[in-house]
Amino acid sequence: MAKAKITFEDINQTVSVPAGTRIIEISEKIGAGVIYGCREGDCGTCMMEVTEGWNNLTEPSVLEEKVLRENMAGRHYRLACQAQILGDCKVKPA
Amino acid sequence: MADTLNVATWKEAVEFAPGVHWIGALDPTLRTFDIILKTANGTTYNSYLVRGSGGVAIIDTVKEGFEDEFFHRLESVARYDEIRVIVLNHLEPDHSGALPELMRRAPQARLYISTRATTMLKALLRPNREEPFEYTTVTTNDRVSLGDRHLRFLHTPFLHWPDTQCTYLEEQQVLFSGDVFGCHYCDSRLFNDRVGDFRFSFDYYYAHIMRPFKQWVMEALALIEPLKLKVVAPTHGPILRERPRRYVAHYRELSTSSLSRELGDTNKSLIIFYMSSYGNTARMAEAIYQGADTVEGVRVSLYDLEGGEVAPFVDLIEDADALLFGSPTINGDAVKPVWDLLSSLAVVNLKGKIGAAFGSYGWSGEAVRMVEDRMRGLKMRVPREGIRVKLIPTQEELDECTGFGREIANILVGKEVQRGVIEFSDLT
Numbered sequence: 001m002a003k004a005k006i007t008f009e010d011i012n013q014t015v016s017v018p019a020g021t022r023i024i025e026i027s028e029k030i031g032a033g034v035i036y037g038c039r040e041g042d043c044g045t046c047m048m049e050v051t052e053g054w055n056n057l058t059e060p061s062v063l064e065e066k067v068l069r070e071n072m073a074g075r076h077y078r079l080a081c082q083a084q085i086l087g088d089c090k091v092k093p094a
Numbered sequence: 095m096a097d098t099l100n101v102a103t104w105k106e107a108v109e110f111a112p113g114v115h116w117i118g119a120l121d122p123t124l125r126t127f128d129i130i131l132k133t134a135n136g137t138t139y140n141s142y143l144v145r146g147s148g149g150v151a152i153i154d155t156v157k158e159g160f161e162d163e164f165f166h167r168l169e170s171v172a173r174y175d176e177i178r179v180i181v182l183n184h185l186e187p188d189h190s191g192a193l194p195e196l197m198r199r200a201p202q203a204r205l206y207i208s209t210r211a212t213t214m215l216k217a218l219l220r221p222n223r224e225e226p227f228e229y230t231t232v233t234t235n236d237r238v239s240l241g242d243r244h245l246r247f248l249h250t251p252f253l254h255w256p257d258t259q260c261t262y263l264e265e266q267q268v269l270f271s272g273d274v275f276g277c278h279y280c281d282s283r284l285f286n287d288r289v290g291d292f293r294f295s296f297d298y299y300y301a302h303i304m305r306p307f308k309q310w311v312m313e314a315l316a317l318i319e320p321l322k323l324k325v326v327a328p329t330h331g332p333i334l335r336e337r338p339r340r341y342v343a344h345y346r347e348l349s350t351s352s353l354s355r356e357l358g359d360t361n362k363s364l365i366i367f368y369m370s371s372y373g374n375t376a377r378m379a380e381a382i383y384q385g386a387d388t389v390e391g392v393r394v395s396l397y398d399l400e401g402g403e404v405a406p407f408v409d410l411i412e413d414a415d416a417l418l419f420g421s422p423t424i425n426g427d428a429v430k431p432v433w434d435l436l437s438s439l440a441v442v443n444l445k446g447k448i449g450a451a452f453g454s455y456g457w458s459g460e461a462v463r464m465v466e467d468r469m470r471g472l473k474m475r476v477p478r479e480g481i482r483v484k485l486i487p488t489q490e491e492l493d494e495c496t497g498f499g500r501e502i503a504n505i506l507v508g509k510e511v512q513r514g515v516i517e518f519s520d521l522t
Contacts, residue, residue, distance in 0.1 A: 011510055012510070014514075015521070
């Protein structure tokens with residue numbers, strides 16, 4: 001199975017994961033600072049900044065883009081409950 | 095009129111600045127608001143009307159069931175075909191209840207809401223109308239002209255929903271502040287210099303509605319404080335026309351952490367709460383305390399929940415940076431005093447605080463994981479799996495507790511021990 005590395009910059013911790021893993025599945029187990037509300041892409045609580053490897057995440061859906069827009073997200077922000085890892089990337093809480 | 099004003103009997107609009115009218119409703123018998131708030135003498139649903147040379151604006155409406163009073167007051171000073179602008183500063187049903195009927199009576203009016211309000215508008219008004227309203231979204235410094243009057247919007251999210259905003263009438267220096275600076279206090283004399291003593295209601299409202307969002311209060315105050323203010327007109331409680339700036343200053347005072355001033359900028363506060371039946375969890379707590387206390391820059395506190403009450407502990411938690419909860423497991427659960435405290439934290443912001451759990455158990459030991467899940471649910475960061483000890487902790491286990499306390503304190507001051515690249519499959 002293809003693997004990828006994700007680094008949580010706030011705790012400077014890297015995890016090697018199977019491609020396709022959602023960030024929400026990793027960040028809580030590792031104790032990173034991304035926090036969650038609805039866990040289904042509606043509330044925007046888990047917004048995070050992708051500092052490297054923006055293209056190594058699945059594309060945001062129309063609904064995710066709407067939530068990001070409403071929450072005045074910066075460039076390269078994503079919802080951790082929605083984004084799946086395809087290749088190496090670095091993230092930190094927004 | 096002001097000296098004898100009684101809006102319980104005076105059913106028309108009340109003008110408090112040239113062309114600016116209160117057209118709200120009284121709800122004196124309400125005793126509980128929104129489940130969480132007591133209302134000892136009811137509340138008011140304040141709605142306002144502004145007349146400019148180019149038309150009329152309505153700012154906020156009233157709760158469903160109070161439309162008659164609202165429309166009667168509105169009709170005493172304006173015709174529906176004069177209404178050009180409707181502003182909703184906050185979409186909660188106590189302010190949007192009369193909106194569908196108002197839009198029906200004034201179909202030419204344009205509705206202005208904040209950028210964060212669109213999904214709420216659709217979800218809230220779905221039962222009342224098949225077609226969504228036409229609306230314009232606005233944010234800070236967007237303006238709407240009423241001819242010789244101008245309304246300017248201030249984006250003030252989370253005070254008290256994500257959608258909330260304030261609207262400033264520039265020429266009259268009136269701030270229609272939504273729930274900000276409001277309170278549940280019903281007095282037919284309407285103005286802060288006429289009503290009874292509402293100080294408790296003002297602080298109580300802040301403590302339950304605004305307190306969880308202090309950082310957003312501070313951001314809102316940065317927009318509000320530079321304004322010239324003759325009147326602050328909130329959606330609940332007295333209209334603040336007598337020295338309104340006092341209430342703005344009071345909000346800043348209430349939103350400033352007292353403990354951070356005490357600790358200084360460099361120290362972090364770590365608090366350990368525990369309950370213990372045979373002294374085992376207490377011994378673990380003491381060992382964790384000793385470990386955490388060795389870390390420079392951390393002020394550690396240790397509290398036995400048996401000897402305290404919830405409310406002051408909530409105050410402590412609000413100003414703490416890390417929280418550790420120790421609970422034995424009794425009948426497969428954490429003990430009630432721990433849950434009592436953990437279920438009383440909706441009024442404070444815990445986002446990003448560090449959490450950890452520990453506890454002694456007899457045979458199953460579920461409490462630690464349950465408390466960790468609760469802390470994650472409260473949006474805390476749980477960086478390390480907690481320590482569970484079967485019955486009486488050995489010296490080795492107490493040493494582990496000391497190391498655990500030191501590790502959590504180190505994480506708190508940014509000295510987290512690096513663990514190299516972790517395999518996902520190794521994470522529990």
